Amino acid sequence: MTDLLGPAVSPATVAEAEAAQEELRARVELVSGLRGWPVTVAGLDVSYEAGSSRVAAAAVLIDVATLATRESAVVTGTASFPYVPGLLGFREVPILLEALAKLTDRPDVLVCDGYGIAHPRRFGLACHLGVVTGLPSFGVAKTAFTATFEAPETERGQWSPLLDGAETLGRAVRTQSDVKPVFVSVGHRVTLDEATDLTLALSPHYRLPEPTRRADALSRAALRPAGQDARRVSPPGG
DNA sequence: GCGACAG
DNA sequence: ATCTTGTCGC
Incomplete structure (x- = not known):
């Protein structure tokens, strides 16, 4: 089928993608599109198979107030673009x-595994998904990328700014006391606060938010043959 | 020029 | 991202 949207959707080269x-x-849009505190949030994540291009993506819809999973979806497919930092x-x-x-159901906001505006061209995964879906979105990354930051105080809830010179791109947030911080940045129609x-x-017990944690588990399980979940098969030596 | 580099 | 064993701790 003809790609009517062109390079903006499926670039053929790194230069086109950039x-x-x-x-x-x-x-x-760097203004809030939320109408008060959100009722639901969708956590998203993608898992990859070792020596192939096979991938699995999961979306888990969670009730923000109770953190109960309302519904989830997982799909497997093939990666059509290589991993290139920034793309x-x-x-x-x-x-x-x-x-x-x-x-x-349509989520009130999306939580992505990666960066939003804290990106070389200010257009990370969370911005991309937000713009394409029109939904409010933000990113929570596990490791540092482009910005500089000072370690936040060690108690849960403490944070320090992610900076590019004088420009604030996000925050290094301590979601658990004495645990490495996560990197939060705005995607689309959500404020940094x-x-x-x-x-x-969304992170009452672990370092990462429940939505992305559950999406990670689901997408990972989808790459495993049925019947091998949480079980070891063909152990070395018999 | 060289290294580093979300997932 | 994924490859990987044990180990320390709640």
């Missing part, structure tokens, strides 16, 4: 959209 990001960044969106957005489409508060509300 150019597309420069175009798409103009569509990011993660082109690799994961397509299959994540498929997983999102399988959800019955909202993203920070949500990250903390």
